[in-house]
């Protein structure tokens with residue numbers, strides 16, 4: 169099939185490469201000229217395991233092209249995927265300006281019948297808006313389909329090549345059949361392609377992210393209570409997670425969720441619920457709790473140092489919002505760095521991948537360290553913020569030698585409290 173992808177970011181580039189890899193001709197379009205000229209030279213703008221090889225291979229074999237021309241992308245394809253940003257507006261609702269302005273251009277440029285697929289996460293009713301706009305502008309038959317994306321950054325390729333499910337939202341039998349054929353190679357093992365109406369499909373994406381965010385905030389709040397009552401959240405996690413109705417995943421307490429999806433999607437669903445007069449009160453609490461949880465390590469740090477952080481050197485391990493990605497959107501680390509600087513502390517930070525994206529935000533204000541041990545030099549305390557594998561089994565005696573004081577605040581519960589005590593560390597974690 170001849171496909172185009174409009175918006176070559178995390179979703180667009182990964183999806184474009186995967187569609188090309190199953191034999192389709194794919195044109196990836198973006199307005200970012202630097203990104204496109206880099207991609208033409210094989211430079212991948214994001215860190216995602218396995219992506220570079222897949223992009224290079226398919227580009228070399230002539231199935232994957234890059235362009236800044238929306239005209240080329242629209243006119244040379246039969247199916248157009250919208251993978252555009254939908255950031256939060258000031259009031260929390262999803263900002264659809266990128267999506268609608270592109271749809272406007274597609275309507276003008278369409279040179280034959282096409283299928284337009286919305287992969288961006290968009291509020292219920294957006295597909296209706298896209299249809300209306302195209303009906304006004306286009307001279308051809310334009311089917312519009314909702315096809316939300318469920319990939320996770322860090323395992324995006326795996327998730328796209330073997331999705332747990334594919335959701336296709338359309339009442340058009342023809343469009344559904346074409347998309348089913350396109351996705352068939354990815355679900356050979358029997359995972360479902362679920363066809364539903366457009367509104368339900370749009371809502372399914374928000375429901376998935378809101379539910380997962382709720383699980384996280386629930387565990388974080390419970391962890392905070394565990395500290396008060398003297399219970400261990402790790403034991404509780406195992407105790408409840410073995411119940412298949414609850415499930416083992418997303419039960420890890422921590423420093424709050426971040427990233428480009430959960431925070432904005434929770435806010436957008438709250439906004440939709442309010443607009444329709446059915447406020448989702450659970451989600452309001454989830455969102456509020458998450459903002460508070462981003463400061464949990466700082467509350468512990470302040471308590472330990474009796475609110476005297478001025479002049480202290482604080483090391484941070486991990487800047488990206490989760491391991492295996494360089495995405496720092498809404499990352500808890502950024503909140504921590506700002507609060508530490510406000511309190512007059514010095515910050516020494518290390519991350520295996522994300523330093524180059526954080527550096528422009530805090531240039532000259534904090535020290536960026538190439539190695540995790542270097543970040544510990546003369547540190548009064550270490551905050552473990554992202555659970556990168558390389559932090560899991562460090563050389564604790566080397567750490568102790570490097571640090572001014574052996575104080576660790578573990579925001580991801582990656583170390584054992586008993587062992588840390590035996591090794592002579594003052595150790596704090598979450599809910600234990």
Ligand SMILES: NC(=O)c1ccc[n+]([C@@H]2O[C@H](COP(=O)([O-])OP(=O)(O)OC[C@H]3O[C@@H](n4cnc5c(N)ncnc54)[C@H](O)[C@@H]3O)[C@@H](O)[C@H]2O)c1
Nearest residue numbers: 175176177178179198199200251252253254288289317321
């Ligand atoms: N990142 C994820 O993990 C993820 C997962 C599932 C769904 N989503 C959703 O997918 C959508 C895209 O997310 P993303 O993370 O890929 O965003 P992104 O910011 O990484 O990529 C978006 C791309 O669109 C480009 N763009 C902006 N305006 C454009 C225009 N007018 N024409 C062409 N290109 C334009 C940007 O330059 C950018 O490269 C969002 O709605 C998001 O919520 C993201």
